[in-house]
């Protein structure tokens with residue numbers, strides 16, 4: 001049966017694998033083999049952490065290994081699990097873990113059929129490259145059917161100084177949406193913000209030095225009073241003339257951003273309703289302006 005002393009294999013030597021292998025080794029776990037589609041990727045990860053074995057072939061896996069991390073892209077998890085399930089391995093007492101936030105453990109059902117334990121372990125953090133990201137204090141969402149797997153993943157999380165919580169498989173997609181909206185959409189919005197800032201033709205003024213304090217105070221306010229109460233700006237104030245000016249500036253300049261502005265402003269009206277308990281006549285005027293532009297777009 002798997003335990004914290006078991007040999008661990010990683011399948012998929014990509015971005016998250018570098019940080020996870022680093023954290024596991026620091027916590028005293030035994031990462032003993034790395035497998036990836038491309039042998040050089042496996043070699044690079046194994047070489048960085050002196051992991052003894054690496055390969056580009058799943059047949060390289062042996063019964064000496066009891067814990068398997070599938071750190072392949074989401075689209076490859078089911079397929080990789082199926083391929084492993086066809087190998088001549090003793091699956092009983094082993095644990096297979098994927099680290100996707102969007103997919104649930106049913107992706108590993110081919111391994112479950114072989115009597116392996118399965119689980120998912122999604123760290124709420126972004127790993128944009130193979131550069132090691134410190135995962136200490138991050139939340140980790142755990143999914144597992146059997147108590148033994150759940151308990152192990154909980155202990156693993158605590159050993160890695162993560163903050164674990166359990167997720168129901170049928171609700172997991174909402175958890176992932178929360179992460180995408182909080183992180184990826186924030187990136188998208190700041191990308192657009194920088195794009196707009198560049199149109200002012202700044203002379204030796206860095207975008208981030210300008211928005212840093214407002215971004216930081218927004219995050220602080222969200223932490224302190226929650227997202228709805230942290231809302232300010234033209235939609236919340238009911239400044240419909242400013243909204244019209246924004247729309248005029250965006251129209252014809254950037255179609256996608258224009259559409260994004262319409263959708264996000266409509267959404268901010270909902271948030272305003274929650275913050276203030278109701279919408280006033282200026283808010284309703286903004287709603288009318290936005291819907292009118294929307295309908296014009298639909299006719300195009």
Ligand SMILES: NC(=O)c1ccc[n+]([C@@H]2O[C@H](COP(=O)([O-])OP(=O)(O)OC[C@H]3O[C@@H](n4cnc5c(N)ncnc54)[C@H](OP(=O)(O)O)[C@@H]3O)[C@@H](O)[C@H]2O)c1
Pocket residue numbers: 011012013014015016017035036037038039041042070071072073074076080099100101102122123125126127128
């Ligand atoms: N990156 C993040 O911010 C993040 C955050 C949380 C969770 N995750 C999850 O972590 C998992 C991996 O994501 P990632 O961002 O680390 O992806 P990634 O950088 O693309 O790495 C995946 C690695 O898997 C290898 N691979 C692809 N197909 C394979 C196959 N069929 N067999 C064996 N190896 C294969 C690729 O190998 P080669 O180089 O050998 O071609 C690649 O290096 C995903 O489930 C993702 O949802 C990622």
